[in-house]
Amino acid sequence: MPTSDPVAAHFAALGVDEALLGAALEAATAHGADAAELFVQHSTSTSIGLADRIVNRVHTSVDLGVGVRVVIGDQVGYAYTEDLSLEAVLRAAATASEIARHSGASRPTPVGVRAVARNLYPLSRSWTDVEIAERIPLIRHWEEGAFAADPRVRKVQVNLADGESRVLIARADGLRVTDLRPMTRAFVSVTVEDGDKKESGSYNVAGRTGLELYDAGRQERLVSQSVHRALRALEAGSPPAGELPVVMAAGSSGILLHEAIGHGLEADFNRKGISIFADKVGQAVATPEVTVVDDATLPGARGALNIDDEGNATERTVLVEGGVLKGYLHDGISARHYGVTPTGSGRRESFRHPVLPRMRCTYMEAGPHDPAEIIASTKQGIYCETFSNGQVQIGGGDFAFYVTFGYLIEDGRLTRPIKDVNLVGNGPKVLATIDMVGNDLEIDEGGWTCGKDGQGVPVSQGMPTVRVAKLSVGGGR
Amino acid sequence: MSDALMDLAEQVVAHARRHGAQEVSVAVQEGSHTEISRRDEKVEQASESSTRRLSLSLLVDDRWSSHGTSDLRPDALEAFLARAVAATRLLEPDPDRALPPRELCGRGATEEHLDPFDPRWRTWTAGDRAERAEALEQAVLARRGDDFVSATVGVSDGSGRAVQVTSHGFADASEGAWFAQGASVTLADEGGRRPEGHAHYAARYLSDLPDLERIATEATERARDAVGSGPIASGRYPLVLQNRVAGRILGTLLGPLSGGAIHHGRSCLADKLGQPIGSAALTILDDPTIPRGLGSTPWDEDLLVARPRTIVQDGVLQSFYVSVYYARRLGWEPTTGSRSNWVLPAGTRPWTQIAAEHDRAILVTGFLGGNANPLTGDFSFGIRGRLLERGVPTARLSEMNVAGNVLTFFHQLTELADDPWTYSSTITPSLVFEDVSFSGT
Numbered sequence: 050m051p052t053s054d055p056v057a058a059h060f061a062a063l064g065v066d067e068a069l070l071g072a073a074l075e076a077a078t079a080h081g082a083d084a085a086e087l088f089v090q091h092s093t094s095t096s097i098g099l100a101d102r103i104v105n106r107v108h109t110s111v112d113l114g115v116g117v118r119v120v121i122g123d124q125v126g127y128a129y130t131e132d133l134s135l136e137a138v139l140r141a142a143a144t145a146s147e148i149a150r151h152s153g154a155s156r157p158t159p160v161g162v163r164a165v166a167r168n169l170y171p172l173s174r175s176w177t178d179v180e181i182a183e184r185i186p187l188i189r190h191w192e193e194g195a196f197a198a199d200p201r202v203r204k205v206q207v208n209l210a211d212g213e214s215r216v217l218i219a220r221a222d223g224l225r226v227t228d229l230r231p232m233t234r235a236f237v238s239v240t241v242e243d244g245d246k247k248e249s250g251s252y253n254v255a256g257r258t259g260l261e262l263y264d265a266g267r268q269e270r271l272v273s274q275s276v277h278r279a280l281r282a283l284e285a286g287s288p289p290a291g292e293l294p295v296v297m298a299a300g301s302s303g304i305l306l307h308e309a310i311g312h313g314l315e316a317d318f319n320r321k322g323i324s325i326f327a328d329k330v331g332q333a334v335a336t337p338e339v340t341v342v343d344d345a346t347l348p349g350a351r352g353a354l355n356i357d358d359e360g361n362a363t364e365r366t367v368l369v370e371g372g373v374l375k376g377y378l379h380d381g382i383s384a385r386h387y388g389v390t391p392t393g394s395g396r397r398e399s400f401r402h403p404v405l406p407r408m409r410c411t412y413m414e415a416g417p418h419d420p421a422e423i424i425a426s427t428k429q430g431i432y433c434e435t436f437s438n439g440q441v442q443i444g445g446g447d448f449a450f451y452v453t454f455g456y457l458i459e460d461g462r463l464t465r466p467i468k469d470v471n472l473v474g475n476g477p478k479v480l481a482t483i484d485m486v487g488n489d490l491e492i493d494e495g496g497w498t499c500g501k502d503g504q505g506v507p508v509s510q511g512m513p514t515v516r517v518a519k520l521s522v523g524g525g526r
Numbered sequence: 527m528s529d530a531l532m533d534l535a536e537q538v539v540a541h542a543r544r545h546g547a548q549e550v551s552v553a554v555q556e557g558s559h560t561e562i563s564r565r566d567e568k569v570e571q572a573s574e575s576s577t578r579r580l581s582l583s584l585l586v587d588d589r590w591s592s593h594g595t596s597d598l599r600p601d602a603l604e605a606f607l608a609r610a611v612a613a614t615r616l617l618e619p620d621p622d623r624a625l626p627p628r629e630l631c632g633r634g635a636t637e638e639h640l641d642p643f644d645p646r647w648r649t650w651t652a653g654d655r656a657e658r659a660e661a662l663e664q665a666v667l668a669r670r671g672d673d674f675v676s677a678t679v680g681v682s683d684g685s686g687r688a689v690q691v692t693s694h695g696f697a698d699a700s701e702g703a704w705f706a707q708g709a710s711v712t713l714a715d716e717g718g719r720r721p722e723g724h725a726h727y728a729a730r731y732l733s734d735l736p737d738l739e740r741i742a743t744e745a746t747e748r749a750r751d752a753v754g755s756g757p758i759a760s761g762r763y764p765l766v767l768q769n770r771v772a773g774r775i776l777g778t779l780l781g782p783l784s785g786g787a788i789h790h791g792r793s794c795l796a797d798k799l800g801q802p803i804g805s806a807a808l809t810i811l812d813d814p815t816i817p818r819g820l821g822s823t824p825w826d827e828d829l830l831v832a833r834p835r836t837i838v839q840d841g842v843l844q845s846f847y848v849s850v851y852y853a854r855r856l857g858w859e860p861t862t863g864s865r866s867n868w869v870l871p872a873g874t875r876p877w878t879q880i881a882a883e884h885d886r887a888i889l890v891t892g893f894l895g896g897n898a899n900p901l902t903g904d905f906s907f908g909i910r911g912r913l914l915e916r917g918v919p920t921a922r923l924s925e926m927n928v929a930g931n932v933l934t935f936f937h938q939l940t941e942l943a944d945d946p947w948t949y950s951s952t953i954t955p956s957l958v959f960e961d962v963s964f965s966g967t
Contacts (some may be wrong), residue, residue, distance in 0.1 A: 064599075086617075091597075095613070097617075100790070101855070103617075103618040103619075103620055104617055104618050105589075105590065105617060105618055105620035105623075106590060106591065106592070106617070106620075107591040107592075107613050107614060107617055108591065108592045108593065109591070109593045109594075109596075109609065109610055109613060110593065110594045110595065110603075111594070111595035111596065111597045111606055112595070112596050112597070113596055113597040113602075114596060123570065124568065124570060124571070125571040125572075125573075126571075126572050126573070127571065127572070127573035127574075127575075128573060128574050128575050129575045130575070130576070131576075131577060131578060131579075131596040131597070131598070141575070144574045144575075145573075148569065148571075148572050181613050181616040182616055185616065202892045203791060204791050206790065213805055240790065240791045240792060240901075244741055247791060247901060248901065248902075249791075249792055270826055287904070290760045290927070290929065290963060290964075290965035291760040291965050291966070291967065292757075292966075292967050308895075314901075321565065321676055321678075322675055322676055322712075322720075323675060323676050323712040323720055323722070324720070325719055326721070329718070338751055355889065401575070401577070403571065403573065423887060425816055437897050438845075438895065438897055439895050440894050440895040441894075442721070442722060442752075442894065442909070443718050443720075443722070444675075444712045444719070444720030444721055444722045444756075445715070445721040445722060445752055445924065446719055447897070447908070447910075447924050448894070449894045449895025449896065449908035449927075450733070450895060451895055451896060451906070452896040468899075468902075468904070469897070469898075469899045469902065469904040469905070469906060470906045470927075470929070471895055471896040471897065471906035471907055471908050471927050471929075472927075473894060473895065473908040473924075473925050473926065473927055474925065475719075475925060477717075477718070500765050508901055519927050521757060521926060521927060521965055521966060521967075522927070522965060523896070523906040523907070523908065523926075523927025523928070523929045523965045524906070524929055524963075524965060525904070525906075525929040525930060525931070
């Protein structure tokens with residue numbers, strides 16, 4: 050009964066069959082391999098935009114192809130093709146197999162088919178069944194809401210993007226797994242004018258879900274938060290310059306973890322010895338208040354994954370517990386290197402890219418403190434609320450994130466609003482000075498994309514309110 | 527001559543029109559990309575692929591859309607086009623969308639002048655690539671000291687060809703090849719820090735790449751420059767902005783210069799045309815016709831003839847980046863919607879000589895994070911670099927930021943050095959600014 054077999058349904062949808070996969074895996078492992086896989090992917094996406102009070106642009110995209118990877122120890126051969134004919138796939142497989150030509154390795158032993166039972170992102174309706182005409186009223190509704198929210202709103206732009214990616218992973222060890230991955234993100238951006246002052250603000254929500262993401266609460270926040278952020282920016286001034294205590298608000302402050310420690314715990318950097326966290330498993334790397342998790346299993350989260358991109362089961366991975374480093378984020382190569390079970394962190398942007406260990410949804414567990422108490426006990430510093438981007442130097446440990454809005458803290462109170470400032474620090478130094486962790490963990494609902502080696506993957510992040518003893522605040526004053 | 531890409535593009539134009547589109551612009555691109563990296567004296571990763579993608583924009587009853595696909599199977603493509611046209615019909619009319627007048631479209635420089643394809647690429651083999659990667663790795667390892675942790679080198683190249691066809695009679699093709707090579711070095715430092723240094727280069731012609739010894743030396747020296755680094759006191763210092771990283775700060779001008787930002791009220795430079803936006807030392811040329819230039823192109827994103835253009839002359843703003851669409855929206859004449867090569871004319875003195883006139887200055891050699899707000903002009907970037915005392919590099923700097931505002935910062939540009947950096951589409955010498963705000967301790 051092919052229709053009840055999800056793997057068979059994917060074969061049909063992708064236009065491949067077991068004969069093609071088997072022949073390609075045979076070619077890929079012709080010179081031996083520790084591991085080899087085919088990553089077959091078909092993606093569709095739609096993005097609709099509104100500007101100048103008209104729904105005036107749509108972009109649609111289709112991508113189809115297969116990536117072939119052959120692994121020998123920590124060596125990787127990779128090739129891909131958008132042509133799924135037997136001839137083209139065999140050619141890609143032969144190219145990828147070259148890495149093993151003189152290795153003397155044997156072929157992986159088939160261990161049989163395993164299945165992934167759970168589905169973290171069930172769809173009541175596929176995005177491909179949602180008509181454009183159903184999306185347009187949502188976009189209109191958000192635009193009208195933004196104009197109605199305040200007379201100072203002058204311009205509104207809205208974008209609604211969605212899509213689905215169907216993947217099939219066929220491994221030389223016999224594994225055949227499939228996953229149907231939805232994704233959607235809505236973005237509202239407004240420009241406000243008050244006298245001769247002009248500012249902009251935006252808000253977005255995202256998830257690995259269907260149209261049901263846009264419930265009343267999220268729709269309301271898209272409108273009210275984008276307007277609120279633009280209006281409050283009118284009052285915001287230039288931040289100070291120099292080292293200051295920093296209080297990170299709950300939610301998207303997870304960007305601090307992502308940069309200060311998340312990347313440094315990706316196992317490829319550690320097996321190569323080029324991360325500042327290499328050789329530190331079992332050691333204290335943060336204050337005892339700090340527990341850091343990277344979790345692929347939050348239903349509907351942008352970073353959620355049923356399986357990773359080499360077919361391994363995903364999990365909730367505890368990276369730091371009570372300040373002690375527990376382990377790294379592993380793909381198959383690093384898991385074999387360290388002799389551990391993969392954490393399901395092997396990810397890639399598409400079939401055009403080889404797998405790398407990556408974050409999924411990174412957050413800090415809640416602590417004991419009332420967030421108001423954290424602010425009240427901070428004599429002087431800054432409070433960071435919204436962010437745009439960050440970066441880290443893996444080996445040196447220096448990291449940065451850009452704060453789009455926050456407040457000065459003076460005598461334990463939030464006072465003057467501030468905006469547009471880069472903060473820098475050193476990962477281990479900062480983690481060692483997190484002295485208060487709030488009881489208000491919040492996973493940010495916005496759509497974050499993480500870049501590494503030129504590959505972007507969707508991620509989530511979260512944080513309770515947290516205080517850091519000092520960061521260098523890049524203000525102009 | 528049979529041309530499969532051109533045939534495909536022309537078919538797609540015809541099919542889209544049959545489905546009901548009045549105007550169509552189609553691009554088909556194909557390319558190949560090969561890369562080899564080495565670490566620990568063996569190949570770490572070898573990849574090789576060829577790729578093909580079709581993109582198109584459509585005008586259906588005054589409604590506009592854009593689309594892309596790599597699924598070029600005839601049935602799939604036909605269904606894709608039908609859906610694309612149907613989706614476009616559901617939009618609201620936008621009368622400012624149309625193909626640009628045919629007479630404005632075309633080729634600026636000839637392929638012969640642009641010289642984007644090194645014939646050497648056709649004879650460059652996997653063996654050549656492997657040999658070069660090994661030689662680069664050996665050059666890096668020859669510089670190993672006691673503090674060496676790891677080095678990765680990469681050698682890559684590729685070529686591409688793109689055809690452009692429109693329903694109003696434009697049909698042309700361009701192609702190019704590129705080569706790149708680079709090294710990353712990690713060294714040991716106090717407190718478990720493992721600072722990195724990178725040196726990566728790209729060029730249209732293989733022979734234009736610097737020699738391997740230079741790359742190995744630079745990657746190693748840049749890593750060493752980060753050993754023992756840290757912040758110094760916050761304050762205002764002269765800034766020496768190294769040529770190869772200056773594009774990051776110059777790029778803060780791009781957002782506010784775009785027609786889209788101006789139209790949407792998000793540009794701090796919207797009312798500055800013809801006015802000074804920098805000191806008299808600031809001149810920026812946009813030149814898409816530079817032979818072998820990494821940002822060179824025969825036509826722009828709207829297929830308008832690509833021509834050299836002065837963006838800033840002696841500090842005075844001469845031109846915005848206005849695409850055909852935003853020109854109609856604004857009621858202006860289009861310039862071009864996208865930048866090509868940026869060229870800042872070089873000065874006459876080395877930066878070391880200029881810096882020697884200052885007691886203390888900060889040499890910025892790299893950035894970490896940071897961003898700019900095009901509406902207000904505020905920017906703030908993390909930096910690494912050196913403290914210069916009478917031009918002599920002393921303290922190694924990190925965990926610091928530089929901040930400013932686009933509207934005032936470029937007025938602080940005092941001099942351009944004599945060292946134009948050519949391995950980028952931003953061809954600029956090192957830039958010297960006075961009185962710049964740095965945050966540290």
